[in-house]
Amino acid sequence: MLKMKTKLTIIVKISTYFSDNWSLLYAQKVALKHKLPLHICFYLRRTFMNAPIRHFKFLLKGLEETAKESRKLNIPFHMFISDEGENQIIDFMVENKFGYVVIDFSPLRIARTWAENLKKTLPDDVPLVQVDGHNIVPCWVASDKLEYGARTIRNKLKNKFAEFLTPFPPVTEHPYSGEQKAKEIDWAAAEASLEVDRTIDEVSWAKPGYLNGMKMLHEFCQKRLSKFAQKRNDPLGNALSNLSPWFHFGQISVQRCILVVESFKSKYKESVESFCEEAIIRRELSDNFCYYNPNYDNIKGAYDWARKTLEEHKKDKREWLYTQEELENSLTHDDLWNSTQIQLVKEGKIHGFLRMYWAKKILEWTESPEKALEISIYLNDKYSLDGRDPNGFVGCMWSICGIHDQGWKERPVFGKIRYMNYKGCERKFNVSAFVARYGGK
Ligand code: FAD
Numbered sequence: 001m002l003k004m005k006t007k008l009t010i011i012v013k014i015s016t017y018f019s020d021n022w023s024l025l026y027a028q029k030v031a032l033k034h035k036l037p038l039h040i041c042f043y044l045r046r047t048f049m050n051a052p053i054r055h056f057k058f059l060l061k062g063l064e065e066t067a068k069e070s071r072k073l074n075i076p077f078h079m080f081i082s083d084e085g086e087n088q089i090i091d092f093m094v095e096n097k098f099g100y101v102v103i104d105f106s107p108l109r110i111a112r113t114w115a116e117n118l119k120k121t122l123p124d125d126v127p128l129v130q131v132d133g134h135n136i137v138p139c140w141v142a143s144d145k146l147e148y149g150a151r152t153i154r155n156k157l158k159n160k161f162a163e164f165l166t167p168f169p170p171v172t173e174h175p176y177s178g179e180q181k182a183k184e185i186d187w188a189a190a191e192a193s194l195e196v197d198r199t200i201d202e203v204s205w206a207k208p209g210y211l212n213g214m215k216m217l218h219e220f221c222q223k224r225l226s227k228f229a230q231k232r233n234d235p236l237g238n239a240l241s242n243l244s245p246w247f248h249f250g251q252i253s254v255q256r257c258i259l260v261v262e263s264f265k266s267k268y269k270e271s272v273e274s275f276c277e278e279a280i281i282r283r284e285l286s287d288n289f290c291y292y293n294p295n296y297d298n299i300k301g302a303y304d305w306a307r308k309t310l311e312e313h314k315k316d317k318r319e320w321l322y323t324q325e326e327l328e329n330s331l332t333h334d335d336l337w338n339s340t341q342i343q344l345v346k347e348g349k350i351h352g353f354l355r356m357y358w359a360k361k362i363l364e365w366t367e368s369p370e371k372a373l374e375i376s377i378y379l380n381d382k383y384s385l386d387g388r389d390p391n392g393f394v395g396c397m398w399s400i401c402g403i404h405d406q407g408w409k410e411r412p413v414f415g416k417i418r419y420m421n422y423k424g425c426e427r428k429f430n431v432s433a434f435v436a437r438y439g440g441k
Contacts, residue, residue, distance in 0.1 A: 019168050019169075019170050019171045020168055020210075020252065020253040020255070020256045021104075021133050021171075021250075021253065022131050022132075022133040022168075023102050023103070023104045023131040023133045024040070024075075024102075024171055025168065025169060025171060026102055026129070026131050027100075027102040028075075028171055028172070028174065030100055030102070031100075031174070031176065032175075034099075034100075035176055036099065036100075036176055036178075037076075037174070037176045037177055037178035037180075038075050038174050038176070039075065039076050039077075039078060039098070039178070039180065039182075040066075040070055040075055040076070040077045040078065041078045041079075041080065041089055041092070041093070042063060042077070042078070042079045042080070043079075043080045043082075043088070043089050044060075044079055044080065044081045044190060046081070046082075046193060046194050046195045046196075047194070047195050047196060049110070049381065049388050050197075050381065050382065051196060051381070051387075051388065052196055052197040052198070052199070052200035052201075052382065053191075053194065053196050053197065053198045053200065053201055053202075054200045054201055054202055054203065054348060054383075054385060055385065055387070055388075056191065056194055056196055057191065057201075057202050057208070058202070058206070058208040058245060058249055058385060059208075059249055060187060060190060060191055060208075061208035061209055062208045062209045062210070062249055062251040063079070064185075064187050064209075065208075065209040065210060065211065066210075067079070067182075067185060070182075071182070072173070073171060073172070073173050073174055074173055074174040074175075074177060075171075075174050076178075076180065076181055076182035077182050077185075078092070078182055078183070079185050079190065080092070081190055081193055087121070090118065090121045090122065093122070093126075094122075094123060096178075096180050098126065099126060100126065100127050100129070101118070101122060101126060101127070101128045101129070102128075102129050102130075102131060103115055103118065103128065103129070103130050103131075104130075104131065104132075104133055104134070104250070105130050105131065105132035105133065105134055105135075105138075105139065106134060106390075107139060107287045107288075107290040107291035107390055108290055108296075108388075108390065108393075109294075115128075115130060133250075133253065134250070134287065135254075135283075135284045135287055136157075136161070136164050136165050136254065136255050136258065136280055136284065137156075137157050137160040137161075137164045137284065138164075139284070139287045139288060139291050140291070141160065141164075142156055142157055142160065142284060142288065143156050143288055143292075145292060146288065146289065146292035146293055147285060147288050147289075147292075148404070149285070149404040149405070150277075150281050150282060150285055150404065153281065153284065153285050153288060154281050157280060157281060157284055165255065165258065165259075167259060168253075168255070168256070200345075200382065200383060203346075203347055203348040203349075203385060205242070205347065206242070206245045206246075206348065206349075206385055208245075208249070208251065209251060210246075210251050210252055212246075213243065213246030213251050213252035214252060216241070216242055216243060216246065217241070217243060217252065217256075217257050217260060217261075218260075220240075220241040220242070220243065220261075221260060221261060221264055224238060224239050224240065224241070225241075225261065225264055225268055225271050225272070225275065226267070226268050226271060227239040227271070228240070228241075228268070228271035228274055228275050229268075229270040229271040229273075229274040230271075232274065232278075232352070232353075233352075233353040233428060233429075234353070234428065234429045235351035235353055235354050235429055235434055236429055236430055236433055236434055236437075237429070240351070240352060241257075241275065241279075242349070243257060243279075244349070244385075244386035244389075244391070245348070245349070245385040245386050247279075247283075247386070248385070248386040248387075248388075248389045254279050254280070254283065257279065258276060258279060258280060261275050261276070261279075262276070282391075283390075283391060285394070285404060286389075286390040286391045286393070286394040287390050289301075289390070289393075289394050289397075289403065289404070290390040290393060290394070296390075296393050296394070296397070297373070297377060297393045297396075297397070298370070298373065299369055299370055299373060299401060301397060301401070301403070302397065302401035302402065302403060303401075303402065303403070305402075305407055305416065306401050306402040306403075306407075306415075306416070306417060307401075309407070309410070309415030309416040309417065310369045310401065310415055310417065312415055313412060313413055313414065313415040314368055314369070316412045316413045317412075318364065318365060318366075318367070318413060319364075320332065320333060320364070320365045321365060321366065321367065322365045322366065324375045324378070324379075327341065327362065327365075327366075327375060327379065328341070328345075328379060330342050330345075330440055330441075332361075332365065334361065334422065334440075335435045335440040335441060336354075336357070336422060336425060336431050336434065336435055336440065337357070337358065337361050337440070338438075338440030338441060339434055339435045339437070339438035339439065339440030340354045340355075340357065340358045340438075340440075341358070341379075341440070342438040342439060342440055343438050344358075344379065344380075344383045344384060345383050346438075348383060348384055348385035349384055349385055349386065350384070353428070353429075354425075354434075355395060355399075356395075356398075356399050356420060357420050357425060358376075359372075359376045359380075359395065359396055359399035359400055360399050360400070360414075360417075360418075360419065360420045361420075362375055362376045362400070363399070363400045363413065363414065363417070364413055364414070369400055369401065372400050373396055373397070373400050373401065376396045376399070376400065377392070377393065377396050380392050380395070380396060400417070401417070402416070402417045402418065405417075405418055
């Protein structure tokens with residue numbers, strides 16, 4: 001039984017909207033049980049893994065909405081902006097005698113280091129609990145090992161849906177207030193204090209925050225879900241949900257979206273199943289990969305067969321060789337590839353099918369698989385609004401290193417890694433119309 005000698009309960013590092021956040025729901029349950037106030041803390045770094053202003057504006061506007069909502073619910077929201085590392089937030093918790101800490105989960109290295117540091121620094125009598133609100137089935141419950149692919153994790157996840165894929169209880173107005181009030185946040189000053197690339201700015205199609213994410217979800221259900229199964233691999237088919245930026249920033253929860261999408265099952269069975277396959281199975285498989293494979297973003301993380309075949313073909317002559325700069329500036333001989341890169345830079349997202357083509361051509365046109373992986377992750381993270389995500393690392397690793405895939409017919413440069421080509425794209429969709437839309441030369 002937990003003994004609460006101190007005054008406050010806190011939750012750190014969340015940005016998901018309230019009632020859809022299992023970390024906050026859990027923290028409130030503990031706080032209510034012990035009749036304690038509840039606080040939210042967020043630590044804003046002035047730089048984060050080279051993210052440009054495009055990503056920070058999305059994050060900050062989402063947080064502003066969260067801060068407003070928290071005020072209504074009597075849950076003070078504190079934001080810390082500093083170069084001093086997480087110590088500032090820990091000092092604040094210690095000074096104010098926070099008695100219980102709940103943190104969100106990410107399988108990525110940097111977030112795991114933060115969690116470890118927090119564990120080491122918090123006083124021994126303050127419990128630290130981590131809640132996986134990122135996945136429907138908590139990552140460590142879904143599987144206790146690195147899974148080989150979708151077919152090995154699918155049933156493990158499905159068997160847990162009855163327990164975890166449940167409706168959210170509401171977060172209620174918090175009845176206990178402490179002395180520590182939230183300071184007014186100057187959002188413009190916070191944005192101005194960032195030390196980031198300001199040339200890559202916001203995109204017009206994705207407006208940040210929970211309410212805008214829900215708007216996108218409803219638009220998807222009304223206009224695009226019906227064709228998701230048939231048209232999701234057609235870059236001109238306008239069938240995708242486009243929800244990945246809100247998922248990435250935790251501004252809407254996948255579980256909420258699944259519950260809404262599933263209500264259309266009697267109308268669009270095949271599409272609903274196909275969406276669940278992507279948003280649950282594939283997505284949670286990515287978290288499994290990053291959680292259990294410390295080399296989730298480099299060639300050492302590939303299967304033995306893939307490493308061997310890539311090594312054997314490392315010295316193969318490349319018909320085309322491009323530098324990172326040429327790729328970034330869409331200067332290849334391939335108008336389709338150049339158009340996808342233009343889409344990435346301008347819209348902050350490439351269509352899911354073309355993301356594979358885009359990364360596989362980087363493997364074909366650079367000096368080594370290592371370089372290809374480095375460049376694809378760099379470009380994806382720099383421009384894509386959903387970048388720096390387990391799905392992004394796995395997407396690049398799938399395309400270049402055959403993660404979660406199998407060996408295919410051997411060919412130059414690729415070895416047994418699955419190949420994609422221009423002609424194959426022409427068979428799938430109207431390539432010239434796509435090129436005309438984005439203007440790749
Ligand atoms: P939808 O097709 O509407 O799917 C709904 C959700 O399902 C997505 O938002 C996503 O959470 C999940 N999903 C869809 N496809 C996949 C997949 N192949 N693997 C895992 N989950 C999936 N996804 C990111 O979220 N961030 C990235 O940075 C990213 N980079 C990628 C890079 C490459 C080279 C490749 C091949 C894939 C990448 N993906 C990434 C995976 C996938 O392409 C995107 O999730 C998808 O395009 C997002 O668009 P959407 O929300 O409209 O997807």
